[in-house]
Amino acid sequence: MLGLNSKDQKLFLVVIVVTLLAPFILNPFPENSELAQFNAGYPDLMQRFAIFGIFAIGFNILFGLTGYLSFGHAAFLGVGSYAGVWMLKLLSMNVVPAIIMSVIFAGLFSLLVGFVSLRRSGIYFSILTLAFAQMSFALAYSVLTPITNGETGLQLALDDPRILGVSQIDGSIPPTNFFGLEMRDGFELALGPWVFTLNFGYYLCAVFVLGAFYLSMRIFNSPFGMMLRAIKTNQTRLPYTGMNPKPYTLAAFVISGMYAGLAGGLMVAMDPLAGAERMQWTASGEVVLMTILGGAGTLLGPLLGAGVIKYFENIFSKINDTILYEWFSFMPDGLQDVFVFLIHPFIGKGWHLTLGIMFMLVVIFLPGGVVEGGQRFMRLFKRGDKGSKSSGDAARSASPAE
């Protein structure tokens, strides 16, 4: 079905169910309960899960399959965002043309950058992409201010033309919509103590995530994907077999650039503004972290990585000392202070420290990321069942000898 083998079909079904039921799954704690702060089921965060999931899935097509480590992918996301906002400003508040233009512009830009950068490999490629991204970032701040609005960021205004729509409704900027359905629309579902928010914007993102995920599954299983893996395995041997790896890598680069553009377009569709800081190298570094944390080269990894990092960024950073004191209130006073003191550096504003440590641990002990962790965990439970162990050995011996 859908050109997928049965294992991928199952995976895709799980992803569909999880994505569509995310507002329920991510809100496991009743409203007003103490644990409600761990709920991630609010629209803003769920949209970010989806958007950065798309970004990371795209990055994984390049990095996971070909092994080319790009340190400038945020530039494509930024270009996509700017293109999207300009469509909203000039054409109409319908998000469809904005998203299409984001993808096209990011694709064109990544074609240019990729064409030049892919003439080198290894760290030289990383530095070239980094240089291009930093250049676009610096230019967006300085010379290109008429297009990007510099430090303020590109925003919608009341006197934008919007030739197919209206410039303003009752003196305010009209909201972004999908053929009339407003992105911020949604309704709240109260089931007993639980409150679930079903937001239209999130569901639009979810549809795109599923599309992006499906496409990446097809690419992973296609001859094209096989070719990309061959590039990762041995770049020198490939030309001897009569293949030219260049067009394939460039195609992978442009595809991942378009994914980044799609993410940028969706970001704009949810919140119509674009700033240059989206193109800074730290943003590029973030998507690398997401992909590695989840598991580079795996289908599900980038989605998981994006989810974990965004969850930590939003939830971990909200915990403060008062909350900690509540948690440890069952302890005697002195001990309570000690615990709060020990945990304090890792929460709130210090969540980056947690992220850094977590990331280092993953790279050191779990090079395959969360996905590998999950697989090892599953294997623990299957210990008694000898079949899985031997199949694992078979898989190991099947990897080509260098």
Place this chain on the structure above:
Amino acid sequence: MDAIILQVLNGLDKGSAYALIALGLTLIFGTLGVVNFAHGALFMLGAFCAVTLNVILNTSYETIDPDRTDFLGNPLKVETPYIFDWFGPEVGGAMIEWSVPLAILFAIPIMVVIGLSMERGLIKYFYHRPHADQILVTFGLAIVLQEIVKYFYGANPIPTPAPAGLVGSFDFGVLLGFEPGSIIYPNWRLIYFVFAAVIIGALFAFLRFTTFGMVVRAGMADRETVGLLGINIDKRFTIMFAIAACVAGLAGVMYTPINSPNYHMGMDFLVLSFVVVVVGGMGSLAGAVAAGFLLGVLESFASMAQVVDLFPGINQIIIYLVAIIILLTRPRGLMGRKGVMED
């Protein structure tokens, strides 16, 4: 003419910092084959060694001076640094005054210990992992280090002044026969450049003229053969890592009066230093130094008003532009060795 000389001078101090960091980076890469993304963090740690020493020297206790009162009429509280009691107010005052140069002595052992423990504790396990893994784990380490510094020192830049005697500026105009006042250059930047030149010279001399340096160079050329000759090359490479850490740290110590250190200064320098290393050629020490000064000077030329008028925004992108052009025309950078980092 004088404007050109001024721009060259202006480029030298930034160029010195790039050159020192890039030298350490390429030294680590050339010896251990490890891409160290935490090198910028070492630079930052060095700068914070200077800050820490300043804080330690200024640690004081409070006494109440019964003879004087403050403007509210209360007895005046006087803060006396402990160091005044130990060395007397004159020597103590001089030590506080000269805390940045003193921090060099303070930073060397700290940076050596940090370098050794980093290499033995983490980098050692990454010799044979792919370069991507090395980049990622050191990137993670850099995040951790800078967050730790942020936790203790906060996010704001901490001003650390140079000794008062060295604060003024030097008028090159008079020296070179131009109008007085046409080329004015802060003393400390001159000192920074001389300091960097001394460190670079010492490092090259160390590698060139000592037995230890000879073994290290042999190891860089062919690690396996040197190992087969019965020389413990890993130990020497570990020491080289500590030296590289030290160089980055000292570059940071001396940089504090030029720019007040903050916790993310390392990352800002790291990205540019990497560009410098790659432009110079991975694994080439001379290339790193040359590219460091070249890019520093180019950057300051590009920020001249006449140039910016001609090409708006050029000052922001010149380094990256040059890097792209050099990498496309000279695949291994300016002085890169064949076969290094081409997988």
